Amino acid sequence: MALKATGETRDKNQQWGRVNAFLGKYGIVLILLAMILAFSLLSEGFFTARNIFNIIRQISFMGLIAIGVTMVIITGGIDLGSGSVLALTAVLATSLAQIQTSATLKYPGLEVPVIVPIVVALGVGALTGVINGSLIAKFKIPPFIATLGMMTVARGFALIYSNKPLSQLTPEYNFIGQGALFGIPFPVILLILVAVVIHVMLNNTPFGRYIYALGGNEQAARISGVNTDRVKIGVYTLAGLLSGLAGLVVSSRVGSGQPGQGMGIELDAIAAAVIGGTSLSGGIGTIWGTIVGALIIGVLDNGLILLNVDQYWITIVKGTIIVVAVIIDQRKNR
Amino acid sequence: MTATTELTSVNPAAQGQPIIRLTNVTKRFGGLTAVSDVSMEIYPGEVVALAGDNGAGKSTLIKMISGVYKPDEGHIYLADREITMASPMEARSLGIETIYQDLALCENLDATVNIFLGREPMKRMFGVFKQVDRRHMLTESKTVLDRLDITIPNLRRPIRQMSGGQRQAVAIARAVYWNAKLVIMDEPTAALGVPEQRKVHELVKTLKSQRVPVIIISHNLQDIFAVADRIIVMRRGQKVGDVMASEVDGDDLVGLMVGAGEA
Numbered sequence: 001m002a003l004k005a006t007g008e009t010r011d012k013n014q015q016w017g018r019v020n021a022f023l024g025k026y027g028i029v030l031i032l033l034a035m036i037l038a039f040s041l042l043s044e045g046f047f048t049a050r051n052i053f054n055i056i057r058q059i060s061f062m063g064l065i066a067i068g069v070t071m072v073i074i075t076g077g078i079d080l081g082s083g084s085v086l087a088l089t090a091v092l093a094t095s096l097a098q099i100q101t102s103a104t105l106k107y108p109g110l111e112v113p114v115i116v117p118i119v120v121a122l123g124v125g126a127l128t129g130v131i132n133g134s135l136i137a138k139f140k141i142p143p144f145i146a147t148l149g150m151m152t153v154a155r156g157f158a159l160i161y162s163n164k165p166l167s168q169l170t171p172e173y174n175f176i177g178q179g180a181l182f183g184i185p186f187p188v189i190l191l192i193l194v195a196v197v198i199h200v201m202l203n204n205t206p207f208g209r210y211i212y213a214l215g216g217n218e219q220a221a222r223i224s225g226v227n228t229d230r231v232k233i234g235v236y237t238l239a240g241l242l243s244g245l246a247g248l249v250v251s252s253r254v255g256s257g258q259p260g261q262g263m264g265i266e267l268d269a270i271a272a273a274v275i276g277g278t279s280l281s282g283g284i285g286t287i288w289g290t291i292v293g294a295l296i297i298g299v300l301d302n303g304l305i306l307l308n309v310d311q312y313w314i315t316i317v318k319g320t321i322i323v324v325a326v327i328i329d330q331r332k333n334r
Numbered sequence: 335m336t337a338t339t340e341l342t343s344v345n346p347a348a349q350g351q352p353i354i355r356l357t358n359v360t361k362r363f364g365g366l367t368a369v370s371d372v373s374m375e376i377y378p379g380e381v382v383a384l385a386g387d388n389g390a391g392k393s394t395l396i397k398m399i400s401g402v403y404k405p406d407e408g409h410i411y412l413a414d415r416e417i418t419m420a421s422p423m424e425a426r427s428l429g430i431e432t433i434y435q436d437l438a439l440c441e442n443l444d445a446t447v448n449i450f451l452g453r454e455p456m457k458r459m460f461g462v463f464k465q466v467d468r469r470h471m472l473t474e475s476k477t478v479l480d481r482l483d484i485t486i487p488n489l490r491r492p493i494r495q496m497s498g499g500q501r502q503a504v505a506i507a508r509a510v511y512w513n514a515k516l517v518i519m520d521e522p523t524a525a526l527g528v529p530e531q532r533k534v535h536e537l538v539k540t541l542k543s544q545r546v547p548v549i550i551i552s553h554n555l556q557d558i559f560a561v562a563d564r565i566i567v568m569r570r571g572q573k574v575g576d577v578m579a580s581e582v583d584g585d586d587l588v589g590l591m592v593g594a595g596e597a
Contacts, residue, residue: 206454206456206466209443209447209451209454212440212442212443213443216443217438220439223422223432223434223438224451224453225422225453282442
């Protein structure tokens with residue numbers, strides 16, 4: 001009898017282990033679905049195709065930054081500069097994409113193909129990443145400090161470059177944020193494309209594996225022959241590039257580049273990554289988790305607004321959810 | 335000095351050419367001479383323990399063989415060819431594999447990824463995109479673990495979830511997979527329970543039976559006597575003993591390590 005009882009307990013324990021493993025992996029999706037269900041019941045306007053697309057479009061640029069910061073966090077780092085880099089690339093790009101009749105025309109007489117502002121935004125974004133990565137890898141500056149510096153420096157440059165919004169942009173430029181292909185908003189296509197490419201890269205290329213190795217045990221990675229400096233610089237460069245892409249998307253979405261854009265977006269992006277299961281101690285995280293995390297933030301923002309919840313309460317709810325997500329993460333890793 | 339000559343003896347098991355030979359190797363750090371004029375040879379299929387108190391120069395000596403440090407004086411020969419290594423990676427490419435005390439595994443990743451870390455096999459997807467060949471990694475990992483008689487139920491589990499013995503086994507498998515000519519282990523049993531220590535001893539014997547020489551750094555006399563054929567004793571940077579394990583006991587060894595009889 002006693003034997004049988006222990007056998008049963010073990011079976012039960014195993015079952016619970018499996019349930020826990022399932023929840024650990026997909027619990028976040030269940031939370032998202034529960035939120036969608038709740039808001040659908042509470043608000044009529046929530047579960048409509050228009051609103052759902054709206055949510056995805058709203059999170060698209062934050063999602064791009066979140067994908068970048070996810071890679072950075074997996075290496076054991078952090079990127080606080082992405083919002084400011086977004087603003088810097090936005091004003092740089094829009095200054096090269098204004099129509100000649102614009103009231104805030106920065107360069108009268110200058111007309112360049114749309115590829116120029118795109119290349120400038122991506123290039124400058126990547127350059128900020130190279131600087132971050134080099135400071136961290138070569139000068140051994142903690143990522144928090146290096147990117148905090150970038151946060152204020154890039155914002156400063158954005159304000160020096162243009163202290164007013166640069167608006168009235170060419171239709172080609174505006175297509176990036178406002179256009180659609182096959183009925184799907186272009187920013188959403190960009191987000192999906194970037195997510196898939198980065199997901200494949202993380203899982204199937206040596207560079208991707210080294211990103212995880214770096215966060216797991218940097219010394220081990222180095223001893224194994226991984227060029228850890230190069231991986232670090234590469235990761236911050238990719239994150240910077242994605243901030244530049246987000247700068248293009250935001251400014252073309254609203255039809256103007258503003259030095260104040262993207263303020264605080266880096267924190268939403270970090271929150272999306274953490275809610276999606278990326279561990280701030282490094283080594284753990286997935287792109288699909290981050291996308292789900294970004295969707296949770298987007299659904300929360302959108303749903304609470306539709307329910308006429310006060311904006312201040314929304315920030316309180318978001319903050320609480322982030323802390324709870326970290327608590328769950330820590331318990332899981334124990 | 336007399337103690338050194340008295341206790342130096344030739345290993346009857348050692349045959350043929352030494353795998354690795356050090357001649358008059360010296361390493362200084364500023365004014366401190368960490369290793370002074372050490373010569374030694376390691377033969378195929380031999381397990382050599384490197385014994386000595388803390389600060390005796392064991393680790394520095396090993397790090398010169400594993401490519402971390404460059405000797406200031408002296409030469410290192412691998413199978414009769416002089417080698418100079420600029421990095422641990424270079425030493426590994428020559429077949430000198432080191433298993434570090436802290437294991438140097440990425441605990442967030444699984445055994446197969448760790449075994450291949452830094453040297454991932456690639457395949458082409460649709461003949462175009464190069465990508466990491468995970469299936470190859472899994473089958474090869476199984477093969478090498480079988481060869482070492484190691485059973486790890488789920489190779490896809492992160493190292494974090496494994497026991498200390500299993501981790502050590504993965505670290506050893508990783509060294510062996512790359513056809514190591516020489517395996518160096520730094521305190522391999524330091525963090526392990528007794529059954530796991532025994533498993534590591536077995537693994538060392540398996541390596542020996544496959545004629546891979548092993549150098550073990552250890553303070554642990556049990557470790558040393560369980561596996562070593564020969565014991566090289568270091569004290570204050572110098573080699574003070576090179577003895578057959580079967581010809582000495584623990585007291586002799588401690589005497590050499592602390593320099594008893596010198597006064």
